[in-house]
Amino acid sequence: MLQLNCPHCQAILSVPPSQAGAISECSRCGGKFLVPVPMARSPEASAADASNHRAMDSEYRDFVDKKLAAGICGILLGGFGVHKFLLGLNNAGLIMLAVSLSGLVVGPCLILPLFGPAIMGVIGLIEGIIYLTKSQDGFYQTYSVEKKEWF
Numbered sequence: 001m002l003q004l005n006c007p008h009c010q011a012i013l014s015v016p017p018s019q020a021g022a023i024s025e026c027s028r029c030g031g032k033f034l035v036p037v038p039m040a041r042s043p044e045a046s047a048a049d050a051s052n053h054r055a056m057d058s059e060y061r062d063f064v065d066k067k068l069a070a071g072i073c074g075i076l077l078g079g080f081g082v083h084k085f086l087l088g089l090n091n092a093g094l095i096m097l098a099v100s101l102s103g104l105v106v107g108p109c110l111i112l113p114l115f116g117p118a119i120m121g122v123i124g125l126i127e128g129i130i131y132l133t134k135s136q137d138g139f140y141q142t143y144s145v146e147k148k149e150w151f
């Protein structure tokens with residue numbers, strides 16, 4: 001039997017496959033509708049799907065594998081944005097690196113810019129801890145799918 005929804009009342013109907021392509025009548029509301037012909041899945045389409053799925057899978061695994069490394073880099077080297085480069089968040093990584101480096105270069109002459117690397121270091125530390133405490137799924141969703149740049 002084919003399972004389909006009545007287009008009029010949304011009732012779930014079972015229709016014999018012999019009616020595919022023919023007009024049928026809903027047993028609940030009496031509305032008439034065309035029974036869709038089930039699409040035979042071509043072997044090529046199934047193969048493409050399977051390889052898509054594999055690509056998705058290995059992309060997921062590769063990304064999740066970086067969770068620990070990114071967390072540790074964030075905690076130890078946070079101010080240099082290494083953990084962001086690891087996750088492909090290059091813009092945010094560059095910002096952290098630039099703020100930290102400019103602070104290191106200008107810092108010795110002025111007290112204020114020293115706060116730059118310190119603040120970036122704290123941000124990195126917090127982000128590292130967030131990475132480590134996230135679930136693998138949450139980590140993948142947040143930083144690979146949504147590409148969240150900060151925290």
Ligand SMILES: [Zn+2]
Nearest residue numbers: 006009026029
């Ligand atoms: Zn109906």
